[in-house]
Amino acid sequence: MDKAALTKYILDKFAGKVDLLDTGKVEPVFRLESDFLLEFCRAINSDETLHIDFLCNIAGVDTGERFEVVYSVASVKNRIRFDFKIAMAYENAEVESVQSVWPGANWHEREVWELYGINILNHGNLTRFLLPDNWDQGYPMRKNWDAPDFVRMPES
């Protein structure tokens, strides 16, 4: 399945719930609402044509206005891959865990939680992962984060 066919298939199958955000250089990027996330993940995982069996990566993004969580997924069997994104406001940012679909999401979600402060619902083991265990300085990947010895690159 090439990129155009994949895009058309997903947009047709989830019409009205999934938008195309970017056709992308290599893979298309979709956008969906966070309450549709788990249902979408289960659907693309169990769909025979897609058979998305591999979660490559979960990334948090702070755009300066809102949080985004980007999921990169792939199918080893069908040799396709694409990204999808959900956006949320700063206040009470939270997202459902996708471990029930791909168990490998565990560590990625811990990282997103730890660095951005995006709460992961139904995670089960939301503990410190990369930062020191006694870390008490907030969420360092946020745009407005600051600490006593943190030096921002001067604008040139």
Added chain:
Amino acid sequence: MGVIKKLPVYLEHFPGGGIVATSLDYVLSQSQASSIWYLLFGTACCAIELMATGASRYDFDRFGMIFRASPRQADLIIAAGTITKKMAPRLRLLYDQMAQPRYVIAMGGCTVKGGPFYYDSYAVEKGIDHIVPVDVYIPGCPPRPESLLEGCLTLQKKIKKQKIGDWS
């Protein structure tokens, strides 16, 4: 007697032998400076340069410097590479486990002042002198083996000057 003539000693010749009088400080510091065993502590790319210095082309062993994998027998930590905030307590622990006298060389820009991670980094300790007392700083990213050798010779000079009780 060739070597002994170079030493700052008082030498009295007697028939059938001699008496050498020197200071304990001098003998001890000479011995220490000539056999600095350093702890294996490479945390990033500077460790590659440290390995190159230990290998045959630059030959650290000329100065009696041999690596030890245990802090119990080490005299020197060459902190080669980026020290993150998570690594910092471990560095302090290893330093505390070493027997006195002990020395620290900060090798590379990261250990001197954060190096390329000075700006925009939440994870990197900006200079290991916040954690352990540093004797010699070697800037560079990474420093060439010549720089490291120069740093070690500087440390040797420092050790040769010290007296018993100057240990930290």
